[in-house]
Amino acid sequence: MEKITQLFEENHELLLAYLLQLVAAIVIFYVGRMVAKALRRFLEKSLLKRSVDKAVVSFVCGIVYAVIMIATVLMALSQVGVQTTSFIAILGAAGLAIGLALQGSLANFASGILIILFRPFKSGDFIDAGGITGTVDKIEIFQTIMKTPDNKLVIVPNAQITGSAITNYSAEATRRVDLTIGISYDSDLRKAKQILEDIIKSDERVLAEPAAAIKVGALADSSVNILVRPWVKSADYWGVYWDTLEKVKLTFDEHGIGIPFPQMDVHIKKDKQE
Template sequence: MEEINTFFRENNELILGYMLQLVAAIVIFYIGRIVARGLSRLLERGLLARSVDKAVVAFLVSIVYAIVLIATVLMALSQIGVQTTSFIAILGAAGLAIGLALQGSLANFASGILIILFRPFKAGDFIDAGSVSGTVEKIEIFQTQMKTPDNKRVIVPNAQITGGPITNYSSEPLRRVDLVIGISYDSDLLLAKKLLEEILQNDERVLADPAFSIKVGALADSSVNLNVRPWVKSADYWDVYWDTLEKVKLTFDEKGIGIPFPQMDVHLIKDQADSKE
């Protein structure tokens, strides 16, 4: 017992210094945990306010909390004299190795986060992205599920979607139907325009505002091309497109408006020997 007392008397300052360092490390760890929780809650509220998926929010919050907590532990260990340089080097090397091994997956993950945060499209939208056209069924962290018009399910990596242009056909409530109707040069141009106007006016799906337009677009090699551009609701686009083409063909046939089509004239030349015979 006397030896222990002697040891404490002789090393009083050293022990006191270690105790202060230990207390400081505990305080740093405690404050770091509070900061980590505060940042996590702040991030969670911000993401939920932007209507980000709850699963994604929980994942991101856990990552932020883990990063701050690791930094806090390293600071606490450094305070009590532990050399953290080797730990940081090991963590950096491990992170680099994991990053190289999962390069494609990390790119898809980052792209998924961007899609969820900036919301260029949502489930139910018809889009053209990643060389695929279809209706978005589900947006996931690494991939997006789409259904094509012919009822095929296509799973597209998120990096492929964000790596190119994204065309969202459902984002706007109205769309313009662009049709090019060709008539022959000997057809009555004014009558053709009048018939087209009647077809569009009699279609309840064609909007009055914005108004449709019918203009001569080009004097082509074998036809006079009319640009017919009605405005419709996005949901009616394809029905109006197909129905209008059918009505134009039937009406023009009935009124004698010619619709030109490619033709080829074949001239037969008899051999001279055959002609002498």
């Protein structure tokens, strides 16, 4: 007992310093864990308010919590005198090796997170992205599943989608139908424009506002091109497009308005010999 007392008296300053370091390490660990939990709850609430998928929220929050806890443990070990440089080097090397091995998957994962967070499109939207045009069926972490108009299921990597322009045809409530109608040069232009205006006005799916535009777009090589630009609801786009083309052809035939074939006039000159 006397030896223990003597040893304590001789090394009490060193023991006290170790004790303070241990207390500081414990405090750092508990504070870091509290911060990690608070940040995880905050991130979870924020993502759920933005209607992010629960599985994605859980995964992202788990990653954030794990990263903060790893940093907290390293700080606590450093406080008690443990050399953490080797641990950091090992973690860095492991992370680099995993990143190189899974760089394609990680790119798709990061792109999936961006799509879910910023929501350039949602399930059910008709889009053109990654070289594929179709309706979005599912948005997953690594890929987006789309259905083409001819009912083919296409799985597109998310990195391919975010790496190119995204056209969302369903983002707006209305769309403009762009039609170019060519008539022959010997047809009555005013009559043709009046017929087109009547066709557009008779279609209940065409919106009154914005007003449809019917203008001469070009005096082409073999036809006078009339631009027809009605506005419709996005869901009615293709119906109005196809029906209008059919009505234009039938009505023009009834009124003798010609729609010319592409043509070229060839003039042959003969040299006169004396």
